[in-house]
Amino acid sequence: xxxxxxxxxxxxxxxxxxxxxxxxxxxxxxxxxxxxxxxxxxxxxxxxxxxxxxxxxxxxxxxxxxxxxxxxxxxxxxxxxxxxxxxxxxxxxxxxxxxxxxxxxxxxxxxxx
Amino acid sequence: xxxxxxxxxxxxxxxxxxxxxxxxxxxxxxxxxxxxxxxxxxxxxxxxxxxxxxxxxxxxxxxxxxxxxxxxxxxxxxxxxxxxxxxxxxxxxxxxxxxxxxxxxxxxxxx
Numbered sequence: 001x002x003x004x005x006x007x008x009x010x011x012x013x014x015x016x017x018x019x020x021x022x023x024x025x026x027x028x029x030x031x032x033x034x035x036x037x038x039x040x041x042x043x044x045x046x047x048x049x050x051x052x053x054x055x056x057x058x059x060x061x062x063x064x065x066x067x068x069x070x071x072x073x074x075x076x077x078x079x080x081x082x083x084x085x086x087x088x089x090x091x092x093x094x095x096x097x098x099x100x101x102x103x104x105x106x107x108x109x110x111x112x113x
Numbered sequence: 114x115x116x117x118x119x120x121x122x123x124x125x126x127x128x129x130x131x132x133x134x135x136x137x138x139x140x141x142x143x144x145x146x147x148x149x150x151x152x153x154x155x156x157x158x159x160x161x162x163x164x165x166x167x168x169x170x171x172x173x174x175x176x177x178x179x180x181x182x183x184x185x186x187x188x189x190x191x192x193x194x195x196x197x198x199x200x201x202x203x204x205x206x207x208x209x210x211x212x213x214x215x216x217x218x219x220x221x222x223x224x
Contacts, residue, residue: 004156033211043149043157043202043214056211091156101147102212104156 002026004105006092012111013082021077021108023092032075033093033102034067036060043091049075082112116140117205119215126193127223134188134218136203141184143205147212148177148188151200160201161188193222 005024013019025032034046047057049067066078075094079086089109093102119136126132138146147162163170163177163186170177174191190197200219204212 035212042216043204043212045211045213048211093156101159101162104149104158106154106156 004092004094004103006090006105006108008108009106010109010111012113015084015112016081019079019082019110021079021090021092021110023075023077023105024073025075025092025094026096026103027073029094029096029103031055031095032067032069033095034077035091035093035104036088037091037107038088046077046090079110082110084112086110087112116213117203117215119203119218121218122216123219123221125221125223128193128195130193130222132190132193132197132220132222134201134203134220135185136187136205136215137183137185138205138213139184140205140207140213142207143213145206145208146177146179146186147204148175149202149204149214151202151217157202190220193220195222195224198222 007022032049035043036046037043045058047061047067048055064080068076089107091107092105095102117138124132148160149157150160151157161172161175161177163179165181168179176189179186198221200217202217203215206212
């Protein structure tokens, strides 16, 4: 069964550094998402992306965050200047046609020290 | 504002028991209500989902009950097994995108 893959599985960075989290969505999917989950808390929506542009973003997704689909297979989340409170699991998800279920990757655990 | 409220926070049942997890929502525009199962170190995996035109949906041992007037929905796991031990999240959205998740229920099934 095709799956969403994320790399790295764990990223440790110092406060103020830039990080890029990478995702390879399911190949024929058209809609891409980033969610985050602070340890022990609920999964929170960050951003959705379709047709090479952001379609919706939450209040969490401020100017420090950006997304990009640099080629036909990767989907990245960049945090420009990390803060301690950015420490969380970041999940990428993708879906096919509009209104089809989201498929999540296994996440990248980001630790900001 | 919490779009989706989930309870209980944790649940322990004996093998064969029927755990029930409840969720309530506020936004009447929501029209898609999935349940996700998450094991430690893994991403959420879609378990079962329902749309508000039906009051119940069953897939294998998992059943969603939906009460549109009360804006509530619940997950029932029949004949629960130790392998069902995981965290369960309800969610809601308009369409199937941009999900609003509940706070999760950690289920433990004791052999």
